Amino acid sequence: VTDRVVVTGCGAVSAFGLGMAALWRGLCAGHGAVRPLTVFTPQPGEVTIGAELSSFDAREQLGEAAARTLDRFAAFAVIAAREAVRDAGLQHGVIDRRRAGVSIGSALGGLSALAQMPVTRPVRAHPLTIPRSMHNAATARVSMDHGYRGPALCHATACASGAHAIGEAAEAIRAGRADVMLAGGSDAPLTPEVLGPWQALRLLAPPDPEEVAFSSRAFSAERKGFVMGEGAAVVVLESEAHARQRGARARVELAGYGASADALDLTQPSLDGPVQAIEAALAQARLAPVEIAYVNAHGTGTQANDRIESAAIRRVFLRHADALAVSATKPMHGHAMGASPALELVATVRAMEESLVPPTIGWRRRDPDCDLDYVPNEARAMAVPAALSHAFAFGGLNAVLALRRLA
């Protein structure tokens, strides 16, 4: 019998503030954290809204020396990982640190640190540019912070980074390479240099003229794209035997992980890739489609994603698709790039524990191509014995995580 992988701790940094509790409170309130940006002053034509963590000061949180060497994305990861470790009770007692690893994915890494480099020639770079900007800075720093010397990984699969990071960390435990993994995603893309290129792809929603907080309207007929966010989330994954041995409380089981590639297009989503990833996650979890009660959707709010994701759900779940609660939380916490799937996994864990599903805010009108129950605008009390969390990234790289509530 293969040992099960369980989630024993969660931590989050989001536009709602520091901590998993702030994230969960915000998501249930049904308003969201999209606001006019204050982290920089937009110039004419630049992006003006985002889900930002205002007044974040890395020095205050981590001290002067760490703040100097870490980009914002890595600082977020360190803070989220500390919370997850505390939540799992790992700070007490002794574990074999050679069998504890770290897997923090990031779509953009410290691209903002790289973007601060002057573009004049000859190039004159600050010596910390590379240590700050490298994608694995978050994983490295978290491993140092806890002295974890097991597998240390960094998956960069755009907006699915956090999901691949968590899924592959679970695989490391299943394969017997580690007992404990701190896994998640982190990104801090709210700078003019990073937002500009996303704006150029014409995927970002403009500020809603009536209510900025509802600028992104996932799965709604009048959806216009996503709003960029930032943050990090980290979960503690552990073999069930290890958790039991140290007397830890398991929140849920991370029962399945499915990964696939569309192998078709860099930016246009397809139906087959997501379907394959969903089916693979269900198969590993040994869950029948009818056992799933809730899907935390990728739900970016772009025309293409929401249509194709809805069709993929219909393809896998057939008639059960009409009984599913499907919600997108990105309109509330923003699209935090590689951190999104990790924030969404934490949201899904909390939904299962609280029997309360966060809503898809800003939903106004049915799109004939998006014909599922998206839990519009208000959180819903319902039992969630099993759930999926979707992540479908640019490049056509898909990752789906399946969670099961423990008896």
Added chain:
Amino acid sequence: MSDEVERQVLEAIALQTGLAVSDIGRTATLTDLGLSSMDALGLLFTFEEQLAVRVPDALIPRMRTVGELIAGLREVLADKERATTGEAP
């Protein structure tokens, strides 16, 4: 000018380490003062910007202590001044 270099170095180190300027001994290495190799490179970058000079790589192994760092920067600065006034070394 040389006193200015010393003041800049000591103040920058004090800022990064939290030590008082009077507590920074000239024979202490930057590592002794609790700075990492990356911190040291960052400091050097700052001095290069402030003084508008470039410290050659070859000089860096000889700039381990605070005193050597100050001396090295003075040397580079003097080289630069000689170059701009066209004076023979």
